[in-house]
Amino acid sequence: MIKISYYVALVVTLVTAQVSGAKAQSFGVKGKVLDVETYQPISGVSIKIANTQYATSTDNAGEFSITLPEKQGEYVLVSTFVGYDTDSTSFHLQPSEWEFVPVTLVNKNSTLEEVVITRRREYISEAALLAERKASNLMLEKIGAQELSRKGVSDAAAAVSQLSGVSRQEGSTQVYVRGLGDRYISTSLNGLPIPASDPNLKNIGLDMFTTDVVDYVGVDKSYHSPLNGDFGGATVNIGSKDFKGDKFFEVSLGSAVNSNAVKQWDNFYLQEGPNFFGYSDYNAPADAQGSYHFKNGWDPKRKTLLPMNFALKAGDSFNVGSEGRMTLFGMVNFSNGYGAREGVNSSYSAQGAPLKALNQSQQSYTANTTGMLNANYQINANHKLTYNFMYVNAGNQYRDKFTGYIRDGGVDAENYRGTINRSTFSSTQLFINQLLGKHTLTDKIELDWGLAYNHVKGDMPDRLQSMHSETASGEHHFIRINAADNHRYTYYLKENELAANIAASYKIGDDKGKLTVGYNGRMKERSFDVMQLNFNILDGQQNTTTIDPANLNQYLGAAGYGTFYNIVGLAGNAFQTYTGDQDIHAGFASLDYRLTDRLTGVLGMRYENIKQYVDFYSIEYSRGQNTLNKNGLLPSLNLKYELNNKNNLRLGASKTYTLPQFKERARFPYEEVTQTFVGNQYLYASDNYNLDLKWEMFPSDGELYSIAAFGKYIENPINEIIVSSTANDVSYANTGEKGYVYGIEIEAKKYLMNLSNDKLSIGFNTAIMKTDQKFDPEKVFKETQGLINIDPTSVSSKFTGASDFIVNADLSYLKSFDATRSLTATLLYNYYSDKLNAIGTGGRGNLVDKGLGTLDFVLKSKLTRHLGIDLAARNILNPSFERWQQNVDPIKVLSYKRGAFFSLGVNYKF
Structure with a gap:
C-alpha cells in the first residue's frame, strides 16, 4: 500500500532534479504531470493559467512549459484530463525566473481510504488517445480498448478497418490503407515486427489478435525514421494489454x-x-x-x-x-x-x-x-x-x-x-x-x-x-x-x-x-x-x-x-x-x-542495409x-x-x-x-x-x-x-x-x-x-x-x-x-x-x-x-x-x- 504523500515527495524530487540549474532568457512556469498511483507521465493534459489566455498541453513525457510576461505575483495552474480530478496548484512567479511546478493527478474512479490508492486509471480511453494525438508532433491515429468495446470489435483487423482510409478485403485477412494492400503495409506488436504465417502474404492476419489482448491499434500513415522503411501505405502497430490495477x-x-x-x-x-x-x-x-x-x-x-x-x-x-x-x-x-x-x-x-x-x-x-x-x-x-x-x-x-x-x-x-x-x-x-x-x-x-x-x-x-x-x-x-x-x-x-x-x-x-x-x-x-x-x-x-x-x-x-x-x-x-x-x-x-x-519540426534520416x-x-x-x-x-x-x-x-x-x-x-x-x-x-x-x-x-x-x-x-x-x-x-x-x-x-x-x-x-x-x-x-x-x-x-x-x-x-x-x-x-x-x-x-x-x-x-x-x-x-x-x-x-x-x-x-x- 502506497501513500499519496510518498508519491508527491518523489515527484517533487524527480522534477527538481530534471530541471535544476535550467535557466533561459525567457521565463514562466514548467513542470511534469504524473499519475499519482503509478508515477508515470501523462501526455495530453490540458494546462492553463487561471483567468488568463495562457495554456498548453503536456508532451509524450508528461512535461509542459508556459512562457509568461515579466510580472511578479501569484498564479494558479489548472490541470485537466478526461477521467481525472481537476488539479489547481498555486505558485509564485519571481521576475526573470522559471518556476517549477510538479503536478500529480488522481483518477476519478480511485477509491481513497486513508489516502491509500486502491485503483488505477484507464489509459486507453477515446478522449485520452485524442489528447495524445493532439499533443504529438507526429501524425498518429489510434483506436483504443474503450472504443473497441463500445463498437463491439472482436479483433485487430476489424479495429483497423474503423479508421479513416482503411478497408478490409472480403473473404480475406488483408486490409487496405489508402488503396494499398498487404504488400505496402507493415505490422508490429509494441513496435517490434511480427512474422507472417501465410506464404502468400507479407503480414500476419490481424484477425488472429483478439481485443482481449489489445490496448490499442495504431496506424502510422505518415512515415518517420524510427519506423521500418518497408512502408508504402502504413505501419500497423498493436499495443498489447498493459494492465494497471488491483487484483481481479x-x-x-x-x-x-x-x-x-x-x-x-x-x-x-x-x-x-x-x-x-x-x-x-x-x-x-x-x-x-x-x-x-x-x-x-x-x-x-x-x-x-x-x-x-x-x-x-x-x-x-x-x-x-x-x-x-x-x-x-x-x-x-x-x-x-x-x-x-x-x-x-x-x-x-x-x-x-x-x-x-x-x-x-x-x-x-x-x-x-x-x-x-x-x-x-x-x-x-x-x-x-x-x-x-x-x-x-x-x-x-x-x-x-x-x-x-x-x-x-x-x-x-x-x-x-x-x-x-x-x-x-x-x-x-x-x-x-x-x-x-x-x-x-x-x-x-x-x-x-x-x-x-x-x-x-x-x-x-x-x-x-x-x-x-x-x-x-x-x-x-x-x-x-x-x-x-x-x-x-x-x-x-x-x-x-x-x-x-x-x-x-x-x-x-x-x-x-x-x-x-x-x-x-x-x-x-x-x-x-x-x-x-x-x-x-x-x-x-x-x-x-x-x-x-x-x-x-x-x-x-x-x-x-x-x-x-x-x-x-x-x-x-x-x-x-x-x-x-x-x-x-x-x-x-x-x-x-x-x-x-x-x-x-521532426527531421529524420534512416539508413537500411537489406x-x-x-x-x-x-x-x-x-x-x-x-x-x-x-x-x-x-x-x-x-x-x-x-x-x-x-x-x-x-x-x-x-x-x-x-x-x-x-x-x-x-x-x-x-x-x-x-x-x-x-x-x-x-x-x-x-x-x-x-x-x-x-x-x-x-x-x-x-x-x-x-x-x-x-x-x-x-x-x-x-x-x-x-x-x-x-x-x-x-x-x-x-x-x-x-x-x-x-x-x-x-x-x-x-x-x-x-x-x-x-x-x-x-x-x-x-x-x-x-x-x-x-x-x-x-x-x-x-x-x-x-x-x-x-x-x-x-x-x-x-x-x-x-x-x-x-x-x-x-x-x-x-x-x-x-x-x-x-x-x-x-x-x-x-x-x-x-x-x-x-x-x-x-x-x-x-x-x-x-x-x-x-x-x-x-x-x-x-x-x-x-x-x-x-x-x-x-x-x-x-x-x-x-x-x-x-x-x-x-x-x-x-x-x-x-x-x-x-x-x-x-x-x-x-
Missing part, C-alpha cells in the same frame, strides 16, 4: 451464430481430422507410394454446431521494495465460428466463353485460441522492464463444392455436369516473446530498447480435391483429364525471427527539442515445403465406372489403391520447396525541435537461388504548426521502399483452385515518395474534426499479373515505371449530447482517392531476360484493392444509471466503392469487386459492479458480394451472401 479475476462466456449456418444446422459437414479447438494430429505420409498411409479419409463428417467463446482474465499488482511495483496480467481465450454461403464462382475468356461456369456452396469453421502473459516491473521512477508472451492458434476449415460446366474437365455443358469437391484445413501457431526496457539515465538522456523472438508455423496438413461428372441419366464418374484433377496437397511453413530495437534520446537546451538516435535489426529465416500427391485414376476407369460421390473412400481410400488408382508423387510439381533468409540492419536519427512557440536470399527447388523449374541487396537512405520530415490551442496544421514528407517477398522471388509453382502462381527471381524493390497535409481541430475533450490530403508516387511498382503463355500462370513483376495514389480523408467525432449521465456521440470518417499505374510490357520482358511476357488488356489501371470511396460512421448512446450500472448502444455503418481485384490480360477485362455496405448494431450493458451482458447483430443488411469481369458485356464471376451474425456474451468480474 474475470470470466466471459458467449456465443455467436451465422444465419446461413443456422439454416444448415442438421446438414453441416466438414473434413475428417481437425478437432473442435482447431488442432490436428496428422501429417501427410512420408512414404505415400507403395501403399495407402493416410490417417483421415476423403468423405466429410457431419458436425454438431457448438458456437461458443469463453475467456479467463486475471491480474494483480504489488509493491517490490520501497520504490518498485510489479503488475501481472494473464489471459486465455477461445472462440469459434461457423459459416456457410452459396453462389456463383466462375471464370470466362476474353470473348465471354465460359471456362468454368460453377455454383459454389461452402461450409466453414474457424477456431481461435489465444494465451497471453504480461509482466511489468517498475523498478523505480526511472527504470521499467516489461515482458510479453503471446501464443495464438488459429484453425480454419473449409468444405467447398463447385458444380457446373468445366471446360478443361471434358464436361459437356448440355449433357453433363461436373463437380469439384475440395476440403481444406489450415493451422497457424504463433509464439511471441518480447522483453522491453525504458530508462531515464539523467535529466536529459532516456534509453528505450526491445528484444523479440518470434516463431510461427503455418501448416496445411492435408487438402483434398476430387472431381467427378454426372451424366444426363444421373450416373457419376471420376474426371481424370489432368493428373492433378484428384489429389491431396500439403504445405509446411516455418519462420523464426529475431528483432531488436534500441533508441537513446537527448533533450536539447531548455525544452527546445530532443535528438534521438537508434538501431533496428530484423533477422528471419523461413522454410516452405510443398507436396502434392496426384491420385491417378487407372486406365479404363474414367467415364466407365459408376461411383457413389457420397462414399469416395470406397474408391480413393485404401481399398482402391493399386486397383482403382495409384499415387503419382514424383511427377509434375509434386515436390517443391524454398528457404529464405532476410537480414535488415538499420540506423536512424530523429531531431524533434520547437522552431517557434507554435512550429515544431539482404534477402532465396533458395528454391521444384521438378519443373529445377533448382535455383538468388540474392537481393539494397541500401536505402530514407529521409523524412514532419511539421506541426499550432494555429491555437485547439487547431493544428501538419505536414509530412518522406521516401520509403516496398520489398518483394520470398515466395515472389522463388521460381516454383504454387497452385490454387483455378490458378497457378510462379515466382520471378528478377523482381526488385520499388521506391515510394510520400506527402501528407492535415488540419485537425479538437473542439473539446473527446471531439475531433480533421481533413487530410495525401499523395504517393511509386517508382517501379510491383504487381501480380497473368503471364502470356499457354498455361496463363500468374507471376510478379515491376510492371511499369511509375504509379501514384492521391486523395483526401475527412474525420469527425462529435458529442450531440454530453450530459453527466447521458451522452450521444457520432463518429464519421471518409476517404476519397484515386490510384493509377502505367504498364510497360517491353520493360518487363527486358528486365526478366525474356522470362516473363505480359499482355495487359489496358495500358493503365488502378491499384488492386483500391476503392475510390470509403465511409465509416457510428452513432453511440451512453446512459449511466449510477456508479455501477450503464448501457451503451452503438450503430455502425461501413461502405466501400468498387475496387479492382485483378488486372485484365490477354483481352480479358479487369476483375472488379462491386461496392458494398454493411450495418452493425452493438448493445453493451453493465448490470452491476460485477456483471455485464453484451448483444450484437452484424451484417444486418446482408448484401450480396459480387465480382464482375469487365468485358464488353460485363459478366458476373463471383457472388454470394455471408449472412447475418448474432452474438450474446456474459462477463462476470470477481
